[in-house]
Amino acid sequence: MAEKTEVALDRAQVKKAVQALQAFLKTKATGDSLFLDETQQISLLFTLWKVPKRAQTIRIPLPHGQRTDTDEVCLFTRDEPKMTSEQTQRFYKKLLEEKGVKNISEIIPYKVLKTEYKPYEAKRRLLGNFDLFLSDARIRRLLPSHIGKHFYQRKKEPLSVNLQSKHLARDIQRVIQGTSMKVTNKGCCCMARVAHSGMTADEVTENIQAAVQTIAAKLRTKGPVMKLIHIKSQTSVALPIYTSDLSDLTELEKKRTPKDKGATPKKRDKAKKNKEDKKQTDTPAEGKEEAAKEDEEEEEEIPQLVPIETPSKKPKLEKPSKKKQLEKAPKPAAGKKGKQAQNKPTKKTGKTDSKVKRKVPKVK
Structure with a gap:
């Protein structure tokens, strides 16, 4: 595990990159920005060797706070029994003052969140008013259905805090001044905020070193983890501060089998030679049977792409001729012929013989 968790960062190289980034941000602030005191976030961009199998969120404590004093922090609390919303707010304000917590800007009980911030516009306004959201650990699982998806898209979902802690x-200071990183199973890149442009170069460097070692230790992957690490701000280019050795690549190749999709051509050639050697050592009958099986497997591994024929118009059904219809039609019975012949309409009247009244001559 020691080989996996340790990432050898060159402190001098990291400090040079930080100084270059800070110099760029100063020129950018004096040239374009209207507010000279405006600070920008400094983040680390990690490129991993493999896409993680499971998504996870890593909490990262930092030696120097990466948030400014002007950042607004909101705390969601549970509803205290036999208390109104106003009484609950007063109760938790008093509790925070007694414990020495001074970074919380506003306290919102759970009942107020459900009623006053139910409309869509109210949720968007709440999201824009605060930089960080904290939540009582007792109601953390109830919040996703009330805050909406925009909190998660902007990566401002509430972080849980145990308000009953001694x-x-x-604990609150660690959460506020620390940071977190989301690792997804949909790609090999992830980012974490570690500092701001108002900090000194040494403070930023120490935060970077602490964040890299924590992430490398907590990532749930086997073998080498970090491939590349860059440092960047919101408006700058990514500057490289770490590149892994080729030895990490060889370790990853050893763990792969020749049948893997990412196998190198050299390994495939070795596998083919081993198969040929086995064929020669086996008996002729066994060799033929194994060769046939291996050929079938190779054919199955490389499927051929055949274009799918789109069906043309539906074939027209030929109508049978009148002669065939007459031949197929059932012939009438002999007894019915006479009745049909009698009931045929006459040419003159158009009526059948049975309905025509025959005139009988009167006898004088």
Whole structure:
């Protein structure tokens, strides 16, 4: 595990990259920005060797706070029994003052969140008013259905805090001044905010080193983890601070089998030679049978792409001729012929013989 968790960062190289980034941000601020005191986020961009199998969220404690004093923090609390919403807000304000917590800007009970922030516009306004959201651990699982998807798209979902902790001030300070990183199973790149442009170069460097070692230790992957690490701001280019050795690549290749999709051509050639050697050592009958099986497997591994024929118009059904219809039609019975012949309409009247009244001569 020691080989996996350790990432050898060159502190001098990291500090040079930080100084170059800070110099760029100063020129950018004096040239384009209207507010000279405006700070920008500094983030780390990680490129991993493999796409993780499971998604996870990593909490990263930092030695120096990466948030400014002007950042607004909101806390969601549970509804205290036998108390109104206003009484609940007063109760938790008093609790935070007693514990020495001073970074919370506003407290919103769960009942207020459900009623006053139910409309879509209210949720968007709440999202824009605060930089960080904290939540009581007792109601954390109830929040996703009330805050909406925009909190998660903007990566501002509430972070859980145990308000019953004996060291509440220390725990809240770690969460606020620390950071977190989301690792998804849909790609090999992830990003974490570690500093801001108002910090010194040494403070940013120490935060970077602490964040890299924590992430490397907590990632749920086997073998070498980090491939590339870059440092960047919101408006700058990504500057490289770490590149893994080729030894990591060889370790990954050893773990792969020749049948894997990512196998190298050299390994495939070795596998073919081993198969040929086995054929020669076996008896002729067994060799032929194994060769046939292996040929079938190779054919199955490389499927041929055949274009799918689109069906043309439906074939027209030929109508049978009148002669065939007459031949197929059932012939009438002999007894019925006479009745049909009698009931045939006459040429003159158009009526059948049975309905025509025959005139009988009167006898004088």
